[in-house]
Amino acid sequence: MPTFNRILLCYDGTLEGRHALKDGACLAQELEAEVHVLAVLSNSAWVQGADIISAVPVEFINDSAKSVLEEGLQKLAARGIRATGHFAVGDPLDQISFFANDLKVDLVVVGHRRTSRLARWWSGKNDGLLLDRVSCSVLVTMGPETEAQPAVAGTSGVDETTPPVEHG
Template sequence: MPTFNRILLCYDGTREGQHALKDGASLAQELHADVHVLSVLNNSAWMQGADITSAVPIDLITDSARSLLDEGLQKLAARGIIARGHFAIGDPLDQIPLLANELKVDLIVVGHRHSSRLARWWGGRSDGLLLDRVGCSVLVTMGPEIGPHAAVAGSSGAGETTRPVEHS
């Protein structure tokens, strides 16, 4: 197994980003790795809604995105991990590889959001491109989300099912 000395955790405040931060932090602690956190303000996402966002000052949007980075750094600090924060504006598929290559990281940790094929097609999602743009390993965290292999409601996850409570 390769040694991961420098890890880049991608954090955007979403549930998936929180899983990436948590899982990446656990790995970094075990490996005593140098940790960097990247938060990207995806300008293409808010440019598509330009009519709405034009009424919101850009400084407010940027400050909000920077506060997400601070939140991630504080969560790591609470676990005893000192990390360096990085903030970028642009497409995450451009910004993540750019910083990863600049920092010469050994591992990038990102969260995965489950979506249907239609949603990926409609949104123009091309998640696979990240792997083509970096020269290091990528850990994609799944988190305890509803997905094709998630436990069914009413199941304890250990092969046992619970009986529904009857109300009269």
């Protein structure tokens, strides 16, 4: 089993991000690992809502996003975990892979947001997988399903469109 000495926790303040932070914190404590927290302000909001966003001062948006990072660091500190915080603006896949490789982490922890097949298809994303962009292990945390995302009776709950995670 690989040793995870340096862990990158990706935190965005969402329910999924909170699960990733909690699960990653538990693992980091068990392994006594060095912890880094990354908050990414996605630049897709700038492209999709340029009219609205341009009316909001950039400092306000950066301060809001940095407060998410601070919140994550405070949650870890409350558990007795010292972590180094990192903030970036850009595409989350690009930023996560950059920091994972730059910091030479052994493990990246991210939360998974469940979406329907239609939503996944409709988004039309062709960014490639995070797994293809990093040279370390990736832990994808799965929080409990919310009322807004009920399980459909008669399904396995497994997304057949997503390839299985390879362990190596």
